[in-house]
Structure formats: C-alpha cells, structure tokens
Amino acid sequence: MKIFTGGIVTETNTFSVIPTSLDDFVFAAGAGAHHPFAELLAIWRRQAAAIGAELVEGMMAWAQPSGLTTAAAYERLSDQLLDDVARAMPVDIVLLKLHGAMVAADCEDCEEDIVTRIRALVGPGTIIAAELDLHCNLSDALVDQADILVAYKEYPHVDINARGSELFDLAVAACRGEIRPSMALFDCRMMGLYPTSVEPLRGFVDAMQAAEGTDDILSLSFGHGFQFADIPHAGAKMLALVDGDRTRAAVVAERFGRQVYALRHDIAFGAKSRPIDEALSRAMAAASGPVVVADQSDNPGTGAPGDSTAALRWLIDAGAQDAALAVLHDPEAVKLARKAGVGSSLRVRLGGKLSPASGMPLDLEVEVRGLLYNYVMPFNQGSGGAGGYPVGDTAWLHCRGIDIILGSIRCQCFGPEVFRAFGIEPASRQLLVVKSTQHFFDAFSPLAAEIIYMAAPGAAPPDPRLTQYRRRDTSGLYPWVEDPLAA
Numbered sequence: 001m002k003i004f005t006g007g008i009v010t011e012t013n014t015f016s017v018i019p020t021s022l023d024d025f026v027f028a029a030g031a032g033a034h035h036p037f038a039e040l041l042a043i044w045r046r047q048a049a050a051i052g053a054e055l056v057e058g059m060m061a062w063a064q065p066s067g068l069t070t071a072a073a074y075e076r077l078s079d080q081l082l083d084d085v086a087r088a089m090p091v092d093i094v095l096l097k098l099h100g101a102m103v104a105a106d107c108e109d110c111e112e113d114i115v116t117r118i119r120a121l122v123g124p125g126t127i128i129a130a131e132l133d134l135h136c137n138l139s140d141a142l143v144d145q146a147d148i149l150v151a152y153k154e155y156p157h158v159d160i161n162a163r164g165s166e167l168f169d170l171a172v173a174a175c176r177g178e179i180r181p182s183m184a185l186f187d188c189r190m191m192g193l194y195p196t197s198v199e200p201l202r203g204f205v206d207a208m209q210a211a212e213g214t215d216d217i218l219s220l221s222f223g224h225g226f227q228f229a230d231i232p233h234a235g236a237k238m239l240a241l242v243d244g245d246r247t248r249a250a251v252v253a254e255r256f257g258r259q260v261y262a263l264r265h266d267i268a269f270g271a272k273s274r275p276i277d278e279a280l281s282r283a284m285a286a287a288s289g290p291v292v293v294a295d296q297s298d299n300p301g302t303g304a305p306g307d308s309t310a311a312l313r314w315l316i317d318a319g320a321q322d323a324a325l326a327v328l329h330d331p332e333a334v335k336l337a338r339k340a341g342v343g344s345s346l347r348v349r350l351g352g353k354l355s356p357a358s359g360m361p362l363d364l365e366v367e368v369r370g371l372l373y374n375y376v377m378p379f380n381q382g383s384g385g386a387g388g389y390p391v392g393d394t395a396w397l398h399c400r401g402i403d404i405i406l407g408s409i410r411c412q413c414f415g416p417e418v419f420r421a422f423g424i425e426p427a428s429r430q431l432l433v434v435k436s437t438q439h440f441f442d443a444f445s446p447l448a449a450e451i452i453y454m455a456a457p458g459a460a461p462p463d464p465r466l467t468q469y470r471r472r473d474t475s476g477l478y479p480w481v482e483d484p485l486a487a
Contacts, residue, residue: 006058013303058084100136297458415443
C-alpha cells in the first residue's frame with residue numbers, strides 16, 4: 001500500500017485587509033516541531049510503518065489566519081502540491097491536511113479546487129481522505145470529489161491529532177475494502193462561532209462520538225463554518241460518513257443536523273459575549289482573580305489584526321492595576337523596545353496601525369521589562385496539542401500597573417506560557433486580557449477565577465449580524481431568521 005500525505009492550511013477572513021502571501025506560509029520540512037502539524041505528520045508516519053505501508057510525504061504548508069491568499073501564492077502552492085502527488089503516483093491513498101475555509105483572490109473555495117484537481121490526477125480508484133478544521137465551509141462539490149472527510153470535533157482544537165489518526169485508519173480500511181464510505185451534508189442554516197467546552201454543545205459532541213461505530217456510522221463532523229468568510233456557502237453543516245450508501249448518509253446527517261439546530265439559541269458566542277464596559281468593569285470588580293477576559297473581536301486566529309487598542313485604552317482610562325494583556329501585534333514597537341533595552345523608559349505609539357477597526361494608536365510612556373527573540377508559543381499546551389506558533393521577537397512593556405506583551409508576528413494568546421516566558425506568573429494577576437476567541441480556554445481555565453468573553457470594538461465581532469456580508473445571502477440563516485428550517 002502506498003500513501004501520499006500533504007496539504008495547504010490557512011483560514012481566510014475575506015474581510016481582513018491583510019493579504020496572505022507566499023512569505024506567510026511555513027513548511028513542515030523546514031520548521032520541525034514549530035510547525036503546527038508536526039505531531040500529526042509524525043503520527044501518520046508511525047501508523048504507516050505499523051501496517052508496512054510506503055509513505056510519500058509531499059508539501060505541508062501552513063499560514064496564520066489572515067486575509068485573501070494572493071493569486072500568485074495559491075497558484076504556486078497548489079501547483080507544488082499537485083506536482084508532489086504526480087511524482088508519487090501511483091498511490092493507493094492521498095491523505096490531506098486542509099482547512100476548509102481557505103479563499104484565494106481568484107478561488108473562493110481552495111479545498112474544493114485542490115481535491116477536484118487531485119481527483120482528476122489520480123482517478124476514481126484512489127482513496128482521497130482529508131482532515132479539516134471544524135471552521136470549514138463545506139460544499140457538496142467537495143463531498144462529491146473526496147472519499148472521506150473528517151473535521152475536528154473540539155473548539156478549542158484539542159483533537160487535531162486524534163481526528164488525523166482516525167482519518168488514517170478509515171482511509172486504510174476503505175482501501176482494503178473493509179468499509180464502503182459514503183458521505184452526505186445537511187445544511188443547518190446557521191452562522192456563528194460555537195464553543196464546545198460548555199453545555200449544551202459539549203453534550204452534542206459527546207453524543208456524536210458515542211454514535212460513531214453504531215448503525216454503520218463511521219464518523220460525524222459538525223462543520224461550524226467560518227463566519228468571516230464571505231462566500232455563498234459559508235455556514236454550519238452536518239457531515240455524516242457511513243458504511244453504506246449516500247441515502248443512508250443523508251438520513252444520518254439530517255438527524256444530527258436537526259439536533260444541533262435545536263440548540264441554536266444557546267450555543268453561539270453572539271449570545272455569550274459581553275460589551276467592553278460590562279466585561280472589563282466586572283473583571284475589575286471581582287473579589288478574586290485572575291479574571292480572564294477574551295478580547296474576541298481582535299483575535300488574530302480569526303484573521304483580525306491583533307493590534308486593537310480598545311481594551312488597553314479602557315484599562316488605562318479606568319486606572320486598572322495588576323492587569324496584563326497578550327498579545328498585542330506591533331513589530332515597530334518591539335523594534336523600539338529592543339533598541340532601548342531592558343530597564344529603559346520609552347515613549348512609544350502602540351497599536352491601531354492595520355485596520356480602522358483597531359482604533360487609534362496609544363501614545364504611552366512605558367518601561368521595557370523583558371525581551372524575547374524568535375519566541376514560539378505552545379499551542380493547547382497540556383492537552384495533546386500540535387506544536388507551536390511563532391510570535392517572533394517579543395517585548396514585555398509595563399505602563400501604569402498594566403503589563404503588555406507585544407509580538408512582532410500576529411498570533412493569538414493560546415495559553416499562560418506567554419506570560420511565564422517573561423517571568424510573569426499569570427495566577428498572581430487580578431485581570432488578564434487575552435486576544436483570542438476560544439483557543440485560550442483549556443490552558444487558562446485551570447487558573448482562572450472567572451472567564452469572561454468580550455465583544456469589544458474590533459475587526460472580527462463574535463456576533464455575525466455585525467458583519468456586512470456581500471456575497472453570502474443571510475436572509476435564510478439563523479440568527480437573522482428565527483427558524484429558517486421551518487420555512
């Protein structure tokens with residue numbers, strides 16, 4: 001058995017003003033453990049060795065979520081991946097790591113395009129299997145071209161490796177003729193961001209996993225969709241993979257799709273996220289800390305700039321003490337801090353550079369308390385995560401009782417290690433503001449006295465009704481329509 005592995009992974013916020021170029025992509029061969037999917041690739045190697053399969057590794061490229069991938073970058077990357085597949089042929093299985101919400105300047109669904117081109121190259125007899133991020137915008141065309149699709153079940157994404165291992169086993173079983181995989185989608189007619197750490201979605205995820213392996217159900221994936229992708233088929237869909245035919249798959253997909261649809265009022269961040277005044281006032285008034293406040297609207301993980309000054313400005317104006325914020329993206333300020341050196345006082349203009357939604361810059365006098373070079377932040381540390389994310393040169397500034405962590409590369413705050421790397425113990429602070437939507441949760445929840453989700457001003461508001469879609473028709477979706485499936 002001969003297996004090819006490869007992929008192109010990035011999440012595209014089509015509203016972002018920051019283009020994704022070839023320079024933004026990191027390649028597994030040159031990044032080692034710092035590539036987010038290094039562990040997954042190692043797992044696939046071990047699985048292939050265990051069954052005596054020949055494994056051919058092609059390009060595995062990843063870029064931080066951002067704006068549209070340039071046409072030149074997508075052409076170069078997709079052609080390279082297709083060339084790698086062609087050189088490996090004949091192959092029995094093409095095993096892909098993709099995202100599901102990648103959009104290029106000249107291609108609104110890159111995953112659909114990649115899989116369609118690979119299918120044309122390898123023919124109908126080769127199994128094409130792909131692991132997707134749960135923020136995928138699934139299409140019938142993608143389901144038609146692939147044999148097996150498996151998405152993460154968890155948000156935060158603590159199950160990347162588990163789902164990848166599952167995908168490998170399913171692909172091998174299909175290749176051996178042990179299963180006859182068929183897939184179908186059910187459109188849940190919903191748009192939003194849905195955390196799986198809390199009820200009621202926690203119970204639904206558990207129910208999906210319990211159903212797998214029963215009644216010919218091989219895998220169930222709730223594709224949440226990516227609400228910052230302005231493409232015609234963006235939104236939540238249920239994907240069922242069964243051992244049988246597509247009619248059976250469609251029945252299963254609808255059954256589970258309607259179950260999650262029934263939870264629509266209770267699972268989205270749009271209903272959980274608090275305005276900035278309410279969120280930060282509550283955090284400052286808390287009897288004990290640390291209170292962790294998620295600055296969701298400026299999360300680089302959704303393609304936002306990461307340089308919004310709204311939360312920092314509020315804290316300074318309110319006279320906040322014993323507070324810390326991470327990670328504010330400002331490479332120029334990091335350079336100035338490096339020039340000044342640790343222990344120096346510095347007048348600096350912070351943030352507010354990349355988007356009108358980021359607000360105005362802040363002119364502050366700060367003390368440089370720490371510097372790190374080429375810092376890599378662990379991802380989902382302590383939960384079987386997937387390598388690390390580069391933050392680049394990083395600075396710790398202190399201003400009026402507030403510690404500010406700056407990064408030269410856009411990166412959301414995944415966990416408390418970014419503070420500890422500077423010698424700041426986050427458990428000792430009253431208030432921690434983290435630029436993240438949900439990936440911070442597992443790492444911070446053990447030390448947090450309370451977690452508050454905040455919808456401050458920013459480029460990626462958690463409530464989709466605040467986003468101005470042009471190509472996605474929202475007239476038949478919840479939350480714009482109360483009960484779209486009844487129509």
